[in-house]
Amino acid sequence: MKIAVNRNLLSANQERAAGNRRLFLRHGLRVVNVMSSPGAGKTTLLSKTAAYIAGRVPVAVLVGDISTETDAEKIRNAAPGVQAEQIVTEKYGSACRLDARMISEALPRLDLARARLLFIENVGNLVCPAGLYLGEDRRVVLLSVPEGDDKVIKYPVIFRDADCLLITKVDLAPACDFDAAKVRKEARAIKPSMEVLSISARTGEGLERWFHWLEERVTGTEKGGE
Amino acid sequence: MKIAVNRNLLSANQERAAGNRRLFLRHGLRVVNVMSSPGAGKTTLLSKTAAYIAGRVPVAVLVGDISTETDAEKIRNAAPGVQAEQIVTEKYGSACRLDARMISEALPRLDLARARLLFIENVGNLVCPAGLYLGEDRRVVLLSVPEGDDKVIKYPVIFRDADCLLITKVDLAPACDFDAAKVRKEARAIKPSMEVLSISARTGEGLERWFHWLEERVTGTEKGGE
Numbered sequence: 001m002k003i004a005v006n007r008n009l010l011s012a013n014q015e016r017a018a019g020n021r022r023l024f025l026r027h028g029l030r031v032v033n034v035m036s037s038p039g040a041g042k043t044t045l046l047s048k049t050a051a052y053i054a055g056r057v058p059v060a061v062l063v064g065d066i067s068t069e070t071d072a073e074k075i076r077n078a079a080p081g082v083q084a085e086q087i088v089t090e091k092y093g094s095a096c097r098l099d100a101r102m103i104s105e106a107l108p109r110l111d112l113a114r115a116r117l118l119f120i121e122n123v124g125n126l127v128c129p130a131g132l133y134l135g136e137d138r139r140v141v142l143l144s145v146p147e148g149d150d151k152v153i154k155y156p157v158i159f160r161d162a163d164c165l166l167i168t169k170v171d172l173a174p175a176c177d178f179d180a181a182k183v184r185k186e187a188r189a190i191k192p193s194m195e196v197l198s199i200s201a202r203t204g205e206g207l208e209r210w211f212h213w214l215e216e217r218v219t220g221t222e223k224g225g226e
Numbered sequence: 227m228k229i230a231v232n233r234n235l236l237s238a239n240q241e242r243a244a245g246n247r248r249l250f251l252r253h254g255l256r257v258v259n260v261m262s263s264p265g266a267g268k269t270t271l272l273s274k275t276a277a278y279i280a281g282r283v284p285v286a287v288l289v290g291d292i293s294t295e296t297d298a299e300k301i302r303n304a305a306p307g308v309q310a311e312q313i314v315t316e317k318y319g320s321a322c323r324l325d326a327r328m329i330s331e332a333l334p335r336l337d338l339a340r341a342r343l344l345f346i347e348n349v350g351n352l353v354c355p356a357g358l359y360l361g362e363d364r365r366v367v368l369l370s371v372p373e374g375d376d377k378v379i380k381y382p383v384i385f386r387d388a389d390c391l392l393i394t395k396v397d398l399a400p401a402c403d404f405d406a407a408k409v410r411k412e413a414r415a416i417k418p419s420m421e422v423l424s425i426s427a428r429t430g431e432g433l434e435r436w437f438h439w440l441e442e443r444v445t446g447t448e449k450g451g452e
Contacts, residue, residue: 038263038352038381039373066353068380095383096322096353124381126264127292127322127351146372146395147265154294154350155264157321169372172401 013132016100020107020135027112030218031120033134035158036142037151038124041168043071044201045142046119047078052211053117054082057218060115062106064098064123066090071121085109089123097128100135117218126151130158138217144169145178152186159187164195164213171200239358242326246333246361253338256444257346259360261384262368263377264350267394269297270427271368272345273304278437279343280308283444286341288332290324290349292316297347311335315349323354326361343444352377356384364443370395371404378412385413390421390439397426 024031034042043063050059060083063071072086087106089095103120110118120136122129141162143151146169152159159165165187167180184196195213199206250257260268269289276285287310289297298312313332315321329346336344346362348355367388369377372395378385385391391413393406410422421439425432 037265037350037373038377039370065380067382070376070380096351123353124263125322125351125353127349128354144265144372146370146398147263150296151264153296154291156293172372172398175398175401 010131013100016104017133017135020100020103023104023107023112024118024135024137027115029112029115029118030138031118031134031136032138032140032214032217033120033122033129033136034140034142035122035126035129035162036124036168037126037144037147040124040142040144040147041201042121042124042142043074045166045168045199046121047075048201048207049211049214050075050079050082050084050119052207053214054079057215058114058116059119060084060110060112060117061119061121062087062103062110063121064089064102066095066123083110083115096123096125097132098122098134099132103134117214126155126158130161138163140164140166142166142168143183145172145176149177149179149183152183152190156190159194160190162187162191162194164197166210167196167198169200169202170198170205171203236357239326242330243359243361246326246329249330249333249338250344250361250363253341255338255341255344256364257344257360257362258364258366258440258443259346259348259355259362260366260368261348261352261355261388262350262394263352263370263373266350266368266370266373267427268347268350268368269300271392271394271425272347273301274427274433275437275440276301276305276308276310276345278433279440280305283441284340284342285345286310286336286338286343287345287347288313288329288336289347290315290328292321292349309336309341322349322351323358324348324360325358329360343440352381352384356387364389366390366392368392368394369409371398371402375403375405375409378409378416382416385420386416388413388417388420390423392436393422393424395426395428396424396431397429 064087067090069086072084075084087102139162187194290313293316295312298310301310313328365388413420
C-alpha cells in the first residue's frame with residue numbers, strides 16, 4: 001500500500017518535472033539543482049556565485065526552506081538585480097525536500113525571459129531530495145569539510161546522481177580530519193564522470209574553477225558536449 | 227489521499243512506539259533519541275559518552291544509517307563491552323529516519339537486561355526524524371558550529387521537541403561566525419525548558435556537563451523530577 005502510494009507520487013512528480021523541463025527548454029534556460037546537508041554553505045555559495053556570474057549570465061534563484069523566507073532575501077541583497085524567490089515547503093506538507101510541483105508553482109514568480117541560468121537551492125537534507133527530479137539539467141551536491149569524509153559512502157544515493165561535488169569550507173581543513181583524496185575517489189567510484197572541486201566561499205579558494213565549470217554548462221562548451 | 231496515508235503511518239508508528247515504551251519500562255531502561263544533520267558529530271559523541279559512562283551505567287546503542295554498518299562498529303571499538311547494533315534503514319524503504327518498527331525489530335539483538343541506558347542514534351537528517359516517536363524518554367539534538375547559527379529558526383520542528391541541545395565542535399568557533407547566545411535564546415524561545423550545552427568531543431570541552439546531565443536523567447535526580 002505504502003509502496004503503491006510512493007510510486008504514484010513519484011510518477012506524478014516525473015510528469016510535473018517533464019512539464020518544468022519543457023518550459024526551461026522553451027526559454028533556453030539552464031537549470032542547476034543544488035543540494036546538501038543543512039549548513040554546508042548553499043546560500044553563501046549561491047550569493048557569491050550569483051553576484052559574480054550575473055554580470056555575464058542573467059541568473060535567477062529559487063530557494064527551498066521549511067518555514068523561513070530569509071535566504072532568497074540574502075541572495076537578493078548579495079547580488080542586486082538577481083531574481084531570487086523563496087519556496088516555503090511546509091505549506092505543501094512535505095517539508096523535507098523540493099518537488100517538481102513546488103517548482104512549477106513558483107516559476108510564475110520569476111521573469112524567465114530575463115534569465116539564462118536558474119539555480120534551485122534544495123532544502124538542507126542529504127537524503128530526501130535525491131529521489132526527486134525537478135526538471136533540472138545538472139545536480140550539484142555540496143559536502144562541507146567539517147561534516148566528515150565518510151559521507152559519500154554513508155549517503156550514496158544523492159552523490160550517485162550528482163554531476164558536480166563541491167567540497168566546501170576547505171579553509172577549515174587544518175582543524176578537521178578530512179581526506180579530500182578519499183572523498184574524490186569514492187565519489188568517482190559511484191559516478192566516474194563526476195567533477196569534484198574543493199572550494200571556500202570564505203577565502204575565495206577554488207571559486208574560479210566552479211564559476212568556469214558553470215559557465216561551460218551554460219554556454220554548452222564543456223568537453224563531450226550534451 | 228496522501229494526508230490520509232501519512233496519518234495511518236503516523237498512527238501505526240505511535241502504536242509501535244507505545245509497545246517499545248512498555249518494553250523499556252519493563253526493563254527499567256532510560257532511552258535517549260539522538261538527532262542531528264549529517265556530520266554534526268553524533269557517532270563521535272556517543273563513542274566518547276559510551277566509553278565514559280559505561281563504567282557507571284550499563285549502556286547500549288542502536289545506530290541508524292542508510293546503507294552502512296560502520297558506526298556501530300566504531301562505537302564498539304571505542305567503548306569495548308558496550309552493546310552497539312546497526313539498523314540499516316534502506317532495507318525498510320524509508321531511509322531518511324528511524325521509526326518505531328525499526329527499533330522494535332532491532333531490540334531483540336540487544337540484551338536489555340544488561341543495559342540501563344539506551345542511546346538511539348538517528349539517521350543524519352534535521353527534518354524527517356522530528357515527527358516520529360520511537361518510545362524514548364529524551365530527545366537530544368546536536369547542532370555543530372560550522373552548520374551556522376540560523377538552524378534553530380530554519381528547522382524549528384526538530385528543536386521544538388528536544389530536551390537538550392548540544393552545540394558541538396565549539397573548537398571550530400574561532401574559524402566560524404557562530405553566535406551561541408543567539409542560538410540559546412532562539413532554542414529557549416521555542417522550548418523554555420531546553421538544556422543547551424556547548425561541547426567539543428575533540429578537546430573534551432563541556433563533556434563533563436553533558437555526562438552529568440545524562441546521569442541525572444538515568445538516576446532520576448534531575449531538578450523537577452519526571
